[in-house]
Amino acid sequence: WLKPSWLERGEVWPSQRALHRGSEMAGKTTDAALDMKKVRKEKGKKVPKVGKATKRPKAPDGERRRKKKHVFSYNSYIWKVLKQVHPDCGISKRGMNIMNSFMNDIFDRMASESVKLLRNTSRRTLSGREIQTAVRLLLPGELARHAVSEGTKAVNKYCENTG
Numbered sequence: 800w801l802k803p804s805w806l807e808r809g810e811v812w813p814s815q816r817a818l819h820r821g822s823e824m825a826g827k828t829t830d831a832a833l834d835m836k837k838v839r840k841e842k843g844k845k846v847p848k849v850g851k852a853t854k855r856p857k858a859p860d861g862e863r864r865r866k867k868k869h870v871f872s873y874n875s876y877i878w879k880v881l882k883q884v885h886p887d888c889g890i891s892k893r894g895m896n897i898m899n900s901f902m903n904d905i906f907d908r909m910a911s912e913s914v915k916l917l918r919n920t921s922r923r924t925l926s927g928r929e930i931q932t933a934v935r936l937l938l939p940g941e942l943a944r945h946a947v948s949e950g951t952k953a954v955n956k957y958c959e960n961t962g
Contacts, residue, residue, distance in 0.1 A: 873902040909933045927954050 877898045881890060890898070912933035913925055927950070934946050 872899050874899060877902070905937075908937055912936055 874895055877895060878890070881888060909930065913929040916929045916932055917923070917925060931947055931950060934950065935943050937943075938946055
């Protein structure tokens with residue numbers, strides 16, 4: 800291991816040099832610092848101290864802060880269904896993540912199955928009929944029947960409200 804030349808001379812890390820220089824003048828006040836104190840007292844307004852950063856840096860003129868990219872999740876829907884079925888039960892964050900992954904997986908499977916049905920019938924428009932057939936193909940027995948009835952009910956309610 801080779802020592803850098805500045806370490807052999809007994810100097811401190813380059814990033815620490817400024818701190819050591821500042822410690823030499825630790826007890827001394829400069830004229831500029833006294834002037835700033837006077838200005839602050841005279842005006843009675845809050846003037847940020849020299850060298851102190853504000854809590855939140857402001858963006859330059861014309862630039863806006865970047866907004867967080869919204870990531871869709873089924874968390875709120877899972878929570879609502881859980882409270883309908885078991886009002887006294889809760890769910891952990893890890894459990895919610897597992898349920899969210901499960902919903903994403905089922906959605907992908909239904910979408911790909913629906914697209915396969917479209918290709919087989921040589922159509923180009925995805926309708927409720929293809930979704931219903933995909934649900935019947937993917938979900939087992941009683942679960943498929945419940946899903947189809949709830950989906951039909953939701954589509955009818957949507958048609959009433961928009962039509």
